[in-house]
Amino acid sequence: MKFTLIQQNDTHGCLELHEELFWDSKGPILKKVGGYSRICKYVKDVKKENNNVLFFDGGDLFHGTLPLLASRGNAIIPLLEKMPLDGFVPGNWDFAYGKEQLQSLTNNLSFPSIACNLKDQDTGRPLLKPYIVKEMQGVKVGVIGLTYPYVDITMPPSFSKGMIFSTGVDEVQDYVEKLKAEVDIIVLLSHMGLPLDAKLVNLVNGIDIVLSGHSHDRVVKPIILNNTYIVQAGSSASFLGRLDITFEDDKVTEVKYELVTVDETFEEDEEVKEMVNSILAQYETERSTIVGETKVILHRSTLEEAPMDKLITDAYLSSFDCDVAFSHGWRYGPPMAVGPLTLYDLHTIIPANPELFTLELDGVALLEALENNLEQVFSSEPFDQKGGYILRSSNLMMTYKPNNPKGNRIQSLQIAGENIDLKKVYKIVGGGGQLFKMHEKKKVYQDIHAIDLICSYLKEKKPYDVKVGMDILSV
Structure with a gap:
């Protein structure tokens, strides 16, 4: 008996x-890829060829670009x-609009939403189906959902209000035991991130396949641990895992x-293509308004620092009389080519x-915050890894081990x-x-938002460029 699993994750x-x-021998290069019309056509074609095909989304589906933010998903x-x-x-970003909106979004989907480690705080019951x-034909597949466990720790408070999160180790073990008698194959659909998923399968026996998400890893060869296959399919609707x-x-x-790299050679589903064009047409003003230009590829595909985030922190620092500027180490967002x-x-x-x-911290508190960030990125205990990359900054130089x-x-x-x-x-x-969350009470908000500030900065400093050399280095 043969069957096929296809995943997308972190489409943002x-x-x-x-x-x-x-990446190639010359460094970073850009290629045109992705999009829902190509993904839809590819999966539909696979399903036409074979009835035994399942297609899953691994999370961060409702957040990431202007149409989604403006409409709350x-x-x-x-x-x-x-x-x-x-x-x-x-x-984790699917909780951006709060519990009620998440429930509204998932209730309107034509496919089930699952998470075994998410409970309603008022009732203590699962907010979504656990599995x-x-x-x-000839095979039963049990699929357990596992959402990001640290929304209440790493994201703004509004994301997790009214909900209880757990690492899900106990819940996954319970549902694996329950499903063993009911199904032939057990799949974990996870938004925990690759390191946490790898640790989990060494704690829980009986999982056959993990469709991993959250950490934006392009897994080209399955990771096999404790007789479990772990895969993940990059991000930004650029790839599929098959x-x-x-x-x-x-x-x-x-x-x-x-x-699977969803490149320009893939055929498009015409109905989905028209729907995407219709969505984007509502934002034609924003899509046609040139606010500046860049002399470098803007991306956030590197762990320690990245040009896309340096643009943000350079803009912050230029607008305020401060010693140092920071931005969160996000992973989302496709790169931007040189040009407008x-x-x-x-x-x-x-x-x-x-x-x-703006925020005032003494050297001790600042050093502690930076060390805590490094622990969240590099902890030897996967379940202590929280957040994305190293904090992005301007006017700071650091070496670390x-x-x-x-x-x-x-x-x-x-x-x-x-x-220091x-x-x-x-x-x-x-x-x-999300930034310096532990010092929220000390922050003084300035009644200006990032995009307006960056627009002003690009107008003043055009075209944008970054200096040669690294400010943050592992040694």
Whole structure:
């Protein structure tokens, strides 16, 4: 018996063909890829060829570009009705509009939403179905949902209000035991991130396949741990993960896997193409308004620092009399090519459009915050890894050892060209509630939002360029 699993994850509102970053011997290059019309046509064609095909979304479906933010996720609902999806697990950004809106969005989907580690705080009951069972010709597949467990810790408070999150280890174990007697194959549809998924499958026996999400990893060869296959399909609707599975004598006997790059050669589903064009047409003003230009590829595909985020922090620092500027180490957002930047591009670079704040911290508190961030990125315990990349910054230079113990990674730190003084009070500029969350009460919000500020900066400093050399280095 053979069947096929296809996954997309972390699409973040990338509805159309867009630039994607790839690495070759010359460094980063861009290629046009992605879009819902190409994904839809590809999956529909596979399903026509074979009845035993399931297609799942691994989360961060309702957030990431202007049409989704402006409509609180609603704009994509009619489009998703045309996509041949069989299930969905929410990602951390799918909670951006609060509990009631998440429930409204998922209630309007034509496919089930699942998460075993998410409860309603008022009732203590699961907010969504913990799992689903899909019966195909000759094989039953149990699919357990596992959402991001740290929404209440890493995201603004409004994201998690009224909900309870857990790591899901106990819940997954319970549902695996329950499903063993009911199904032939157990699949975990997860938005935990690759390191956490790898740890989980060593704690829980009996999971056959993990369709991983959240960490935007382009897995080109399945990771096999504890007899479990783990895969993940990049981000930004640029890739699909395809598993062709042979099942014989009550066990998986062969797995063929491909990370599918959805490039320009893929045919488009014409109905979905028209729907995407209709959605985007509502934002023609933003798409046609040129706000500046860049001399470098803007991307956030590197761990320590990236040009897309340097644009943000440079703009912040230029507008306030501060010692250092910070922005969160987000992973979302497709790259932008050298050339003009539109207002729509800025809404893709920083879709949350946070309000700017200033914050005063002494050297001890600042050093502690930076060490805590490094722990969240590099912790040797996967379940202590939270958030995305290293905090983005301007006017800061740092060397660090990623494998050192917690609190002892930073080797050198300079602010505004001088070694950090633990007794000095530093003035910081940043944006939003996700950044320096532990110091929220000390923040002074400035009644200006990131996109307006970046627009002004690009107008004044055009074209944008970044200096040669790295400010943050592992040593």
